[in-house]
Amino acid sequence: MGRRPLDRRFGRLWTAYAVSAYGSGLGFGALPLIAVLALHAGPAEVAALSAVGPAVGALIAVPLAPWVEFRRKRPVMIAMDLARFAAMATVPVAHFLGWLGLVQLLVVSAVVAAARIASGAAGGAYLKALVRPDDLLVANARFESTNWSSIAVGPPLGGAAIGLSGPVTTVVADALSYLFSALCLATIRDREEAPRPPGRTEVRSGALLDGWRHIMGHPVLRALYLNNMLVSGLIMATEPLLAVLLLGRLGFPPWQYALAFAAPCLGGLIGSRLARGVVARHGRHRVLRTAGTLRAVWLIGLVLVRPGAVGLLVVMAVQLAIIVNMSLYTPVLATYRLEHTPAHLVARTLSAWSIGQQAATAVLTALAGLLAAATGPRTALTVAGLLVLASPLLLPGATRTAADRTT
Secondary structure, X not given: OOOOOOOHHHHHHHHHXXXXXXXXXXXXXXXXXXXXXXXOOOHHHHHHHHHHHHHHHHHHHHHHHHHHHOOOHHHHHHHHHHHHHHHHHHHHHHHHHOOOOHHHHHHHHHHXXXXXXXXXXXXXXXXXXXXXXXXXXXXXXXXXXXXXXXHHHHHHHHHHHHHHHOOHXXXXXXXXXXXXXXXXXXXXXXXXXXXXOOOOOOOOHHHHHHHHHHHHHOHHHHHHHHHHHHHHHHHHHHHHHHHHHHHHHOOOOHHHHHHHHHHHHHHHHHHHHHHHHHHHHHOHXXXXXXXXXXXXXXHHHHHHOOOOHHHHHHHHHHHHHHHHHHXXXXXXXXXXXXXXXXXXXXXXXXXXXXXXXXXXXXXHHHHHHHHHHHHOHHHHHHHHHHHHHOHHHHOOOOOOOHHHHOO
């Protein structure tokens, strides 16, 4: 049977996502660079910008979740894009006027982080209503492939733009991408109805925690949630360690460092394109178990990095193996999560998922940094690699739901 074409409205939703994803790729790391180059910030201030801003954004997103749940999702996504555009646009304006400061960068970072979580939650709920259930995996795989291609292409181009005209240029590009994303979303014509919460759910204080209640009350989602926090948090925690090891201790030039991370991201196109066929052949449960395990076992290989071309190839091979399996695993996970979440809980569940993952990343990154400061980056990488080897124990066990057996 041939693949059915997805709804034209999905095409515009996908375009909006792609525009903002590539803009974020171009602007990746721009705020810390501005702090260093324009404000002469020290390591502690840059670390605070990288950790405190997203952490505050996650806190802001907690009360936003019920508000998103009980609103039309497309206007929410448009509003979040416009909020990110406005926040990012203040940076080049303040820089031009000579008013830019670290506090402003922290506020911008927090606003962008909160809006990203709210937009992702609204987008997931909107996707579930927009796409037929049988097409959810295909739709999620397309988002996944776009995400990885934007990471592969965006940062190298952004680095070149920074070298030519400074980091503010990439902030402008990132801000404009949110504006164009909002315009793409505005062109979607549908008759989305405002959700009607039962009783006074939208004002009940407990509604803030309903997403976590749903996740923790569902055995499979709970296992996937805890596993994802640990794996994603530890993988992200190794990035600053690798920066110190490769650029500082081993003397890799910046272009090789960028290549080591950008080129393997093309593996995300492989995994995401395989997702539909692999699930059809082997079943969702087996894919979650196998790909979920394989994305975790390679991280320990980073401790083998040495100077020179061989060391560069080791980093690229490890990153490629992680990304191929991650890009296969993630759309299957996202589809399962949507299918097993009631429509009136989707936004709060996705918000809870993102907030937990962001908090875990912040905590594990901070702990890895402290360990690296005390023992060295290679030791911290070893500990992270060993810890992530235990993460498959958190994946769902052999017991399958009826829905799993039918996939």
